[in-house]
Amino acid sequence: MTVRLAAGGPADDAVGVSARQRHNTLRTELPRVRAAALAWRNGVTGLLAALVGFSVIRGRAEIDKVATPWDLVAGLLLLGALIVGAAGALWALRACHGPTGLTPVDSTTSSVTQDHVIAEAALLDLRRGIAGTLLCGAFLVGAIAVTWYAPARSDPSLRLQIPGAVVCGTDAGMDHGTLTLKTDAGPVLVNLDQALTIQAVETCP
Structure with missing residues (x-):
C-alpha cells in the first residue's frame, strides 16, 4: 500500500482566526477551570454551613435521646458525613489551587498541552469535590431525620x-x-x- 503526501491548499484568514481562537481557548482553559472550582467550592461550602447551622443536631446529648439501634445509625451517618465532607473539601481545594507538590515538566510537549492535562485533572477533582460535599449533605439530612423520627429512648x-x-x-x-x-x-x-x-x-x- 502506497501513501502519498501532498501539500494542502493555502490557508485563508478564517483558518488562521480559528487556529488562534482554539489556541487561546486552550491557554485560558486552566484558569477557567480554577475559577469554576473556586465558585463551586464557595457555593457548596455555604450550602453545607447553612444546613449544619439550621440543623437540630447538637452533639451527643441529642443522639442519646434516640432509642437503640437508631442512635448507632445516626452516629454512623455523622461519621460518613465527616469522612466524605473532608474528602470533598480536599478535592475542591485541589481543584482550585492544584496538588500540593511540584508539577513535573515534560520537555517533549508544549506548555499548552501540559496545562490541558492539568485542567482535565482539576475538572475531575472538581466533580469529585461536588459529589463528596453533596453526599455529605445527604448524610447530614439522614442523621437529622433519624433524630427527628426515630423512637425516643425510654427512661428506666x-x-x-x-x-x-x-x-x-x-x-x-x-x-x-x-x-x-x-x-x-x-x-x-x-x-x-x-x-x-x-x-x-x-x-x-
Missing part, C-alpha cells in the same frame, strides 16, 4: 413492692422521703420507708 422504670401492692413507673422526683412515680394511671406517691423492694426494670408490665 422503677418497680416497688409495698405492703399489699406493687407499683411500677418512671421516676418523677422525690421530696422528703416520698417518691413520685409516673404510671399509666397517673402519678403515685410512695413512701420509701414502706417499700419492701426496689427494682430497676426497662418497662413496666
